[in-house]
Amino acid sequence: MTDLKVGVPTVTISHAAQFDGRTVALCGWLYNLRKSGKILFPIFRDGTGLMQGVVVKSTVQEEVFQRVKDLTQESSLRATGKIRAEPRAPGGYEMDVADVEVLQRVPEEDPYPITPKEHGIEFLMDHRHLWLRSSRQHAILRVRHEVIRAVRDYLDGHGFTLVDTPILTPAACEGTTTLFEVPYFEDDKAYLAQSGQLYNEATIMAFGKTYCFGPTFRAERSKTRRHLTEFWMVEPEVAFATLDDIMELAEGFICSIVRRVLANRRQELATLERDVSQLEKVEPPFPRISYDVAVERLQKKGSEIRWGGDFGGGDETMIGEDFDRPVMVHRYPAQVKAFYMQPDPQRPELALGVDVLAPEGYGEIIGGGQRIHALDLLLRRIEEHKLPREAFEWYLDLRKYGAVPHSGFGMGIERMVAWLCGLEHVRETIAFPRMLYRLRP
């Protein structure tokens, strides 16, 4: 293999426009090859975009023409040639190819396994390490990158300090049935965190506003299109904030993410054939309805839900379909919510919690609320829920030493990306999804 940097400047496809009329080199892979007699149209891919090359038999050396003609899908190469504006080309530019050096040629007898024909989902998942190269998967993960960047920019720009919380935790936040257990050296055991919330409640007492953002784990046996066993969650928490404050935060947060993706990832959304007009409607104010009203609406629509029960996925879809933007459902029966939820002072049987449901049937993207700040009430709840008090001593300390009202929420990145991209299943929203029957590659 020759030195990749010798000779003409090496450029990326995304920056090719700046080199219009100049001879440059592209390092990448053969995405596709169309042959038309004495002209070849290889499409190159370099991770930043696609560019069509034009190889005219009469203008290149015979062996160059033959080399390109024999190229196989996904072979790696270095192409040199002149960049030329071509309004009909996808990116607006083409390359008049002068030479192609093949770095590694995929052999005919063991061709690239993913072809333009249809493949079953299990086959694609088994080849996830290669499937990521296809334009659709590429687009989804670029949207994901943009979502994560927007999340961090919003919180960093609004006075939040990132304080990452531990993955290896000693105690369970909400029961142990869906926890992954990890033997921790000889005598101890840890659980993979399902949430950083309890720790966030400690860090806000030091920083005022914090967030954690990392992988979270649920050993859930459900095989639904909305569940992964390993997923990423961002959880902001705010000292001195009430349910209303946190609903306002969630609204501004979601709007900023949607706007960012619309501003910077139009091309990817087009690749995904996403109806962006649906996303353009996502502007404040979001509708806010109480759990009571949501249950009434559901019953009118024929749901079997009764007051006091939690919503199923179908219920969430039904609530969401009445609105053209996310809807915030607040004040749930305390009995369906976690032990740390602050009761509504007007109606103590209700918890000051909120779920944000995405439109178009995408269900819950945010769950949160106000936390109990009074020591005696929290102690009572720990007893009522039969939780081991000793595991929560440090958490109780936060109510002994400078307790303040506080609230927060968690947003699942994969569900957000699924909604923004308009995907059927969350498994495509993360590079290497982990599910009940999927731990590989």
Place this chain on the structure above:
Amino acid sequence: MTDLKVGVPTVTISHAAQFDGRTVALCGWLYNLRKSGKILFPIFRDGTGLMQGVVVKSTVQEEVFQRVKDLTQESSLRATGKIRAEPRAPGGYEMDVADVEVLQRVPEEDPYPITPKEHGIEFLMDHRHLWLRSSRQHAILRVRHEVIRAVRDYLDGHGFTLVDTPILTPAACEGTTTLFEVPYFEDDKAYLAQSGQLYNEATIMAFGKTYCFGPTFRAERSKTRRHLTEFWMVEPEVAFATLDDIMELAEGFICSIVRRVLANRRQELATLERDVSQLEKVEPPFPRISYDVAVERLQKKGSEIRWGGDFGGGDETMIGEDFDRPVMVHRYPAQVKAFYMQPDPQRPELALGVDVLAPEGYGEIIGGGQRIHALDLLLRRIEEHKLPREAFEWYLDLRKYGAVPHSGFGMGIERMVAWLCGLEHVRETIAFPRMLYRLRP
């Protein structure tokens, strides 16, 4: 508790300067209280900073004076008063307190456990959820936040796509002795990832340049000041990049992080009494020395190292002390490096790897290098290292379908923060450290 938002505007201490001369409210905690006869000087803390209040007996209601006088450390409160410029005050402003509403008073009989007196490290670690409020820990975690932000901004600004890699992985990257094992439902087991590198090698073939950034895990029994069992690592990987390219990337990357912390976290570095003149020297070019030269230098200094051995912590310190900025040691004996390292074409007994050692005795902050891209060589290495080929089939696919030269590295966030803050031990660089004997709180 009354509504926290009634009346005067509520401001944070970091924004108090904008309210000079105005009456505002601060929500926070009592950090300290100095009493001087008929004047009280409470210091308030709100997560964004510290501000001294002044309570003059003759100008406030008797019960307000008494309430402040009786305040205990870390009690939560809402103070109202006029902001006044005061050049002698730490932040340049003080509050002439008119009223203080106590939200939760820490009782005398169960006082805040962390007092200005000296505490042992185990006591502080057991109270980590409270210790984070102290000014030193607060400063360290703000530097950490800045480091992470600088890392992401640098990579996002240099054409990298964030593609997070899985934590639950089926196979081991470098042996299984330091892996945490996780039972994965009935029939399977997973390991917590020690690195995302192998997956990064798949994602660069789709995106050109990628990085992953998340928690990584090592079940290491070592009780040293440089080891945690759970730590955060950023790992950039670049297609078509050689060892030299990745050394240049590491240099620019480190410099940008150091400059960012110097620009935005001067105050925190002052709190930590960090000698910033040491950090100001961190500019390119970094010295680059070969492993051969490093061994010679060490032997002259009295180290017992022989050619072919890996450096110990003491060796790293000795190499680093000759330089005023990070030093890059490259081309290690292949036998001490991982199976996937590309051999030096000039001397195949050497691997094209690089470690970056921080100055001032902080040791390795980056490790990386060029990876093998040829299928036959990688297959040979997998055999030589007695690794199970079937676990690496997907990794081998990357050499069958469009292999390209590629390189990358990993940077440990905790070691970087320890160096920048000038800390003795990495346990203070993360909110809730996990070590051999430390899984709580």
